[in-house]
Amino acid sequence: MDINSLIILLPLFGAAIIGILGFVSESFRKQEALIGGLGTLMVAVPFGLILMNFLGYHEHPVHFRIFDWIVSGTINVSFGYTLDELSLLMGLIVTGVGSLIHIYSIGYMHGDKGYYKFFLYLNLFIFAMLNLILGDNMAVMFLGWEGVGACSYFLIGFWYEDMAKAAAAQKAFVANRIGDFAMLAAMFLIFDYTGKATGNYSLNFSDILGLDWAADSAPTFWVALLVFIAATGKSAQIPLYVWLPDAMAGPTPVSALIHAATMVTSGIYLISRLGEIFIHAEGVMAFIGIMGALTALLAALIAIAQNDIKKVLAYSTVSQLGFMFMALGAGAFTTAIFHVMTHAFFKACLFLGSGSVIHAMDHTHAVEDGQDIRTMGNLKKYMPATHITFFVSTLAIAGIPLFSGFFSKDEILGKVFANGLMGGEFIYYLVWIIGAFTAALTAFYMTRVYFLTFRGKERFNAHGHDPHESPATMTIPLYVLGFLAVVGGFVGLPEVFDHGHLNWISHHWLGHHGTVTMEHTEDLGHVSAGIEWALILFSSLIAIGGVYFAWNFYTKHDLEGDTIIKNKLGKLYDWMGNKFYVDELYEFVLIKPFVRAGTDVIMVFDKYVLDGIVNGIGSLTLFLADVFKRIQTGYVGNYALMIVAGVMILLTYLFFF
Amino acid sequence: MEIFEPNLYLYLSVSAVMFAIGTLGVLTRRNAIVIFMCVELMLNAVNLTLVTFSRFLDDAAGSMLVFFVMCVAAAEAVVGLAIIIALFRNKRDIDVNNFNLFKW
Numbered sequence A: 001m002d003i004n005s006l007i008i009l010l011p012l013f014g015a016a017i018i019g020i021l022g023f024v025s026e027s028f029r030k031q032e033a034l035i036g037g038l039g040t041l042m043v044a045v046p047f048g049l050i051l052m053n054f055l056g057y058h059e060h061p062v063h064f065r066i067f068d069w070i071v072s073g074t075i076n077v078s079f080g081y082t083l084d085e086l087s088l089l090m091g092l093i094v095t096g097v098g099s100l101i102h103i104y105s106i107g108y109m110h111g112d113k114g115y116y117k118f119f120l121y122l123n124l125f126i127f128a129m130l131n132l133i134l135g136d137n138m139a140v141m142f143l144g145w146e147g148v149g150a151c152s153y154f155l156i157g158f159w160y161e162d163m164a165k166a167a168a169a170q171k172a173f174v175a176n177r178i179g180d181f182a183m184l185a186a187m188f189l190i191f192d193y194t195g196k197a198t199g200n201y202s203l204n205f206s207d208i209l210g211l212d213w214a215a216d217s218a219p220t221f222w223v224a225l226l227v228f229i230a231a232t233g234k235s236a237q238i239p240l241y242v243w244l245p246d247a248m249a250g251p252t253p254v255s256a257l258i259h260a261a262t263m264v265t266s267g268i269y270l271i272s273r274l275g276e277i278f279i280h281a282e283g284v285m286a287f288i289g290i291m292g293a294l295t296a297l298l299a300a301l302i303a304i305a306q307n308d309i310k311k312v313l314a315y316s317t318v319s320q321l322g323f324m325f326m327a328l329g330a331g332a333f334t335t336a337i338f339h340v341m342t343h344a345f346f347k348a349c350l351f352l353g354s355g356s357v358i359h360a361m362d363h364t365h366a367v368e369d370g371q372d373i374r375t376m377g378n379l380k381k382y383m384p385a386t387h388i389t390f391f392v393s394t395l396a397i398a399g400i401p402l403f404s405g406f407f408s409k410d411e412i413l414g415k416v417f418a419n420g421l422m423g424g425e426f427i428y429y430l431v432w433i434i435g436a437f438t439a440a441l442t443a444f445y446m447t448r449v450y451f452l453t454f455r456g457k458e459r460f461n462a463h464g465h466d467p468h469e470s471p472a473t474m475t476i477p478l479y480v481l482g483f484l485a486v487v488g489g490f491v492g493l494p495e496v497f498d499h500g501h502l503n504w505i506s507h508h509w510l511g512h513h514g515t516v517t518m519e520h521t522e523d524l525g526h527v528s529a530g531i532e533w534a535l536i537l538f539s540s541l542i543a544i545g546g547v548y549f550a551w552n553f554y555t556k557h558d559l560e561g562d563t564i565i566k567n568k569l570g571k572l573y574d575w576m577g578n579k580f581y582v583d584e585l586y587e588f589v590l591i592k593p594f595v596r597a598g599t600d601v602i603m604v605f606d607k608y609v610l611d612g613i614v615n616g617i618g619s620l621t622l623f624l625a626d627v628f629k630r631i632q633t634g635y636v637g638n639y640a641l642m643i644v645a646g647v648m649i650l651l652t653y654l655f656f657f
Numbered sequence B: 001m002e003i004f005e006p007n008l009y010l011y012l013s014v015s016a017v018m019f020a021i022g023t024l025g026v027l028t029r030r031n032a033i034v035i036f037m038c039v040e041l042m043l044n045a046v047n048l049t050l051v052t053f054s055r056f057l058d059d060a061a062g063s064m065l066v067f068f069v070m071c072v073a074a075a076e077a078v079v080g081l082a083i084i085i086a087l088f089r090n091k092r093d094i095d096v097n098n099f100n101l102f103k104w
Helices: A005-024 A026-030 A032-055 A085-108 A115-134 A138-156 A163-198 A205-210 A218-234 A243-249 A252-261 A263-273 A282-304 A309-329 A333-364 A384-398 A404-423 A426-454 A472-492 A504-509 A529-557 A560-569 A571-577 A579-631 A636-656 B008-028 B032-057 B060-091
Strands: A062-072 A075-083
Touching (some): A005 A026, A005 A032, A026 A115, A032 A115, A085 A252, A138 A218, A138 A243, A138 A263, A218 A263, A218 A282, A243 A252, A243 A309, A252 A263, A252 A309, A252 A333, A263 A309, A282 A579, A333 A404, A333 A472, A333 A504, A384 A404, A384 A472, A404 A426, A404 A472, A571 A579
Antiparallel strands (some): A062 A075
């Protein structure tokens, strides 16, 4: 068997071992170091294997196959995997960040009674995610797609005794189902189209992308639209984003791994993978761009008025995913993947940092809710490691020049602007304006959450139980991710440096060979260096301005700053604080009618029609039995007479007919 | 006399009459022993038919089958008489109309 198969099989093996031993053995469940170490190893080894493939990559994708799944006529669906530029990069992110978060979880989950279950689910998640990104056909991809959804459900509802958390898990699952429905419809369409176009039905990515997807034809349009709808579910865009903020009910490492770094980017991965189809559906592309921009703006506005540290980060994730969709909408697929990468670094770091903070705050026993930033402040004094990593990640997400987020976000805005300028599509200017405004908001609310947590007045009274720094298993991943959040952007230097030859990510890794060959914006030609410099300067100013303003504002007013903003914005602030009442709107427009339909229509139908049919068959049988049982008299003579009569009838029939 | 020449129809007629008598007996009599005897009569009517055809068609298979029927009839008589004795011990009576426990 191919050694690469271990990439897929090891996480599954880890999940099986931890699950079985944990289920049968009481003493194994207490071996936290063993469980954590095993779980981490099962992700770290695949990381090493992917890294080996990545370093030794020479323009030829590596294929490997575990076994054939469905073989029927010309259709052959197998558990086959491809390691090409895109899947290798995604694989590095998933297993790399995944390994770090496994290490972090060893410390974070210490003492939890579901310790082994947590690592079981994490390993299972990595297995499903690797199927999603490495699978060479849509069927395996879809298995992974569903698998990560299921693991996400398990992990959001990890502390399921709390009804609110169980409900959040259900909400995530249902919202994802809506997207999955679109995904299935897209797969059926693709399957049908490959069959009709070539006479050879197939779900392999290579076959699908090898087809001629005519511009603005019906199949192109519908496939692109349906895949995008599927992506709005998994990747939390309008209108299906509502599950992601609630998903923060899960343990914090889960928020970092699944709901920030990896699973929620699978929609972006899929659209990049099917980029050949999307660039031929211009209307859908513009739609994706504008939806991404609106999501980014909406989530950023909500984030400003949230007080739960994880809620702020959750909305900022939705917002950053919006940025990625803006890039996809502009046809800048490699740029979107670039932002996926930098976002994985700084957002995972931020989430893990927040986990460290929550850990410390809960430990003081001085606050009711360890996640409320209003009861924090001045944690810099107690938690130096968490503080410094959170700080650099905040600067990265805010887009301060030379930090990783700056390069990717600047490139997104640049590509969107170039699309407006060179393509002459007015809509992209709108996307660009919204994007730039959202970038400023991002700088503001991230600085706010950093400031209220780590600086300013100490707003809790610890009574001697001072918050303390987390153990090394938690701080080491923080340092690594923090470091990557600072330098990660240098793999994607802007065009102006040496005509893009220094942009490793688009020039060497993703750009010119393999799957993601096309950059729609490159077809349009380059904007001049002057404009490019202007754009870079502009986004730098936005970021620095946002951070500077927020910094001064909160230094001056501390927590009072929120009240000042509230008074300034008035009604709008209430709307932001209440998440624009989207949940309430869905409740009113969708859930209530469904429940009403269930109780008033379906239940009546069930009670009278369905139950009526079932009970009716029963009564009819009883009635007929009552009639016919009278034949059974118990007298032998009667039976003999019936036999003779029967014989006579048969004989008559045989003689005369 | 011509009329006593052995021919197929003569034998079959005897057999048919025996079978009819047996059937009527089974249907009309109430004494279990008599019903049993009537069943035997029917079986023997069938045996006669078999032997007749065996002779006239020159095929030994018919005669062979008769032995099987006799065996079955003997076995049946054993079981049947045992049942009748059991009935009699229970009710001091073998009128089949007095035994109708197996009814609705």
